[in-house]
Amino acid sequence: MIVELTSDPIDVPRLIDHVNKPSNGGICTFLGVVRDNAEGRPVVKLGYEAYESMAVAQMRAIVEEAIQRWDLDAVALSHRTGELQIGEASVAIAVGAPHRAEAFEACRYIIDTLKTRVPIWKKEFFQDGAVWVEPVSSQPSAG
Amino acid sequence: MIVELTSDPIDVPRLIDHVNKPSNGGICTFLGVVRDNAEGRPVVKLGYEAYESMAVAQMRAIVEEAIQRWDLDAVALSHRTGELQIGEASVAIAVGAPHRAEAFEACRYIIDTLKTRVPIWKKEFFQDGAVWVEPVSSQPSAG
Amino acid sequence: MMAKTKPPPSAPPLVAPAAISVRVLFFASVADLMGERRRNLRLTAGATVADALRDMAIDVPELAARAPHVSFAVNESFVSADAPLSNGDELAVIPPVSGG
């Protein structure tokens, strides 16, 4: 299992290699990449800030939930911090499973859950300013 | 759009780069990889045979269906032919979309549909023989 | 073999049914069964895919048993067994696919 925060570009082939075990028949990956706009407004770059120790702990907990639920033996999850340019990957997930249904479902679970409770924050930089993105629906609940 | 059959190893980063457009925020990829067993029986290697011209035409039709349905502008689909070793990718799909739901759904649609109607056949080689894999449920219907 | 008979002088001359030529492709388990990957087949005009199968099953009777379990394509489009064939068509006999 790879679970990491990194300020360097994410090495996607390394994550795929990590989950490519002889017993696996399908690998699903998801990359979040920096879009050139936010609801139509041109974006210049992004910045990601993390509560690093807790973010890694939450990422590991989510991966372990997925491993349990879909009986996986190979998951890799990497999230960038710092400044990112258009087209760079902010997050990469690779899930290997004997069959494809589990690979797709677990990969989707990990990105969906990461977005609700991993303490990482995105700042969008526009030509004329910058804002922290704060989704209304993403507040984690206690416990 | 990349749609191809190839007897060389699939270059996954090339497919991901192809769908990484500035307007896309999420990229979902699926790789089918050669498992070391078929329902528990050890597999030595695989062979893939295709009705090449029709397979490419069907793959292109499936990709175009996905592009229409999910309003995508970036899809890549590559399928291997010939002999494959354990761990090699037999098929790779990359789908870029503004948001992740579309990327996941379109990627899943493409692999599921490919398995029902693209004229490609897999031969499993065991220690003591080889068999063509012929799923009972995979028969395409007319039209 | 038909008996050679001369038409009665008052009747119009018999027109022999036109023949069509079709290229047939075999793949995977069906290629193994047929012992070849393609053949050219001459059929009477109006013949269907099913007629072509019946014709080929004369040489390879096992093909008749496979027929319910295979699909067919004419010129790279899936068709049903009752589809008519035309001169120059490419007919593919497609066992259950297993790509991916």
Added chain:
Amino acid sequence: MMAKTKPPPSAPPLVAPAAISVRVLFFASVADLMGERRRNLRLTAGATVADALRDMAIDVPELAARAPHVSFAVNESFVSADAPLSNGDELAVIPPVSGG
């Protein structure tokens, strides 16, 4: 400030409530609001997360308005606002997350 009074000789000595020290972390928009990324806070024993927020809102009143829209973690686990704090705890004020 409490008036300095001597306890009456017959009564048991008054025990001043014990103080606890908590480290508070701020992130993203909350760090911008606070103008800092961390501070140490002294609170009376038994204080909750909400008490800590009230204490900090004395300096930065805007924090009170943010309180309903943020989450809290103590020692890297999410907790609710009524969770008690202990000496040495690390309290994080977590604005809505937007990773991925």
